[in-house]
Amino acid sequence: MSKVHVHFIGNVGKEPEVRTVGEVKVAKFNVAVTSRYKNKAGEYEDKTKWMPVEVWRGLAEVAEKYIKKGTKVFIAGTLEDNTYEKDGQSKTVEFVLAQEVEILTKADDKERTSTTTGATDTSNPPAETDDLPF
Numbered sequence: 575m576s577k578v579h580v581h582f583i584g585n586v587g588k589e590p591e592v593r594t595v596g597e598v599k600v601a602k603f604n605v606a607v608t609s610r611y612k613n614k615a616g617e618y619e620d621k622t623k624w625m626p627v628e629v630w631r632g633l634a635e636v637a638e639k640y641i642k643k644g645t646k647v648f649i650a651g652t653l654e655d656n657t658y659e660k661d662g663q664s665k666t667v668e669f670v671l672a673q674e675v676e677i678l679t680k681a682d683d684k685e686r687t688s689t690t691t692g693a694t695d696t697s698n699p700p701a702e703t704d705d706l707p708f
Contacts, residue, residue, distance in 0.1 A: 578653040580670055582607045582625065583678065586645045590637045599634035602669075603627055603641060605649060626669040627651070633675055640677055650674040 584607035592601045608622045627649055629637050641647065651672035658665055 579651070580653060581648070581650045583646065583648050584608070584625065586641055586643060586647060587624065588643045590634075590641050592634060592638045598631055599638070601629050601634040601637035601641075603637065605647060625649070626667070627672050628654075628669050629672045629675060633672060636675065641675075644679070646678040648674075648676040648678055 582605070584605035587604040587606055590601040590603040592599060594600075603626075605625045605627055606622050607625055608620050610618055610620050613619050649670060649672050651670045651674070653668060654671045655666050655668045658667075
């Protein structure tokens with residue numbers, strides 16, 4: 575079965591909830607994604623959808639350290655679902671399992687922070703070089 579890959583930009587709704595599973599960190603947070611469209615009257619309207627996001631390991635550490643309420647982020651990942659039983663009824667929750675998180679909000683006028691799966695330290699961005707061949 576193939577997975578659905580998603581990419582979106584939005585704002586984090588509240589501080590990430592971070593916990594430890596065994597010896598591995600996991601962080602969960604919601605991202606508000608707003609799209610704009612024209613209605614039948616020709617006026618623009620905004621529609622916001624909340625996307626639950628889950629990150630593991632190094633990305634969870636980055637989320638815990640750098641992501642706050644209102645942070646603008648780019649998320650790339652796959653749609654996943656978790657089925658559980660509550661009050662005798664089966665419930666399914668969809669979420670995005672992120673493999674890439676890029677923080678788009680500038681912090682203290684520094685360069686934006688970018689991280690991918692496995693990255694644990696984004697405090698030292700790569701040095702700029704003028705001798706790149708492109």
